[in-house]
Amino acid sequence: MPDPTQHYPAPATAQLTARKRRLRIAQGILLLFHVTGFVGLGFSEDPSFYLQFVPLNLLLTVGLLLAFQPERSPNFVWFCLVTMAVGFFVEVIGIRTGLLFGFYKYGPTLGVKWLGVPLMIGVNWLMLTYTTGVLARYLPIPNFGRAIVAALLMVGLDACIEPMAVRYDFWQWRFDVIPFQNFKGWFVVSLILQVFFNRTDFLKRNELAPFVFMLQLVFFFGLGLLH
Numbered sequence: 001m002p003d004p005t006q007h008y009p010a011p012a013t014a015q016l017t018a019r020k021r022r023l024r025i026a027q028g029i030l031l032l033f034h035v036t037g038f039v040g041l042g043f044s045e046d047p048s049f050y051l052q053f054v055p056l057n058l059l060l061t062v063g064l065l066l067a068f069q070p071e072r073s074p075n076f077v078w079f080c081l082v083t084m085a086v087g088f089f090v091e092v093i094g095i096r097t098g099l100l101f102g103f104y105k106y107g108p109t110l111g112v113k114w115l116g117v118p119l120m121i122g123v124n125w126l127m128l129t130y131t132t133g134v135l136a137r138y139l140p141i142p143n144f145g146r147a148i149v150a151a152l153l154m155v156g157l158d159a160c161i162e163p164m165a166v167r168y169d170f171w172q173w174r175f176d177v178i179p180f181q182n183f184k185g186w187f188v189v190s191l192i193l194q195v196f197f198n199r200t201d202f203l204k205r206n207e208l209a210p211f212v213f214m215l216q217l218v219f220f221f222g223l224g225l226l227h
Helices: 011-043 054-067 074-097 120-136 143-167 180-199 209-226
Strands: 104-106 171-173
Touching (some): 054 209, 074 104, 143 180, 143 209
16 A cells, blocks of 8 residues: 655656756767867877767767757758758858858768768758757847847857868868858858748757757867867
8 A cells, every 4th residue: 555655756847857867868978979079189199080970979969959859840840951951052052152151162071972062061050050049049039139149159159160170171261261251151041040940830949959059169169279
């Protein structure tokens, strides 16, 4: 016979505890991968072994992010597909014309290419758009203001990524100079995607998003300080 004096956790409390545990596990996995990559790229004399895991790390990060999306409705799936497609084909136009970001070409680090652009680029655009879009939702301002803030966050992160991306052959710029046009182009494309993010009807909340953004920022900024 059950003890009537025993207290059992309320279902809501148990669910909250389980969710926090899953969040800590996901954060630990991402931290492990990024710290390993940081040490390997920052201190190894031959970073090629670690560079081969860049696409896997990106897929893992996006996979965990999507796992913490509260509901994956058809609208959310539509947002993901459109964002990846737009991000990918914008880069195709970029490398072929030089009109959007300047003249550049992709190296082998990001993996398999189609039309001269790594397939992972679409995934990267999704990760950055979704993460910064969720972060901007914390601000008590109109949606267009949030879109501007999120686009600026994307450009700021890109500014940290660029020197390391060139160093590790993610991509290469003509004359080895990162043009200011790149950041203007990034802002325009990011703003368009952020407006699309805000106008697409799905639940815009993700407990893992702040950690992912800070991890990316610290990872690339830290590598920049080492070099």
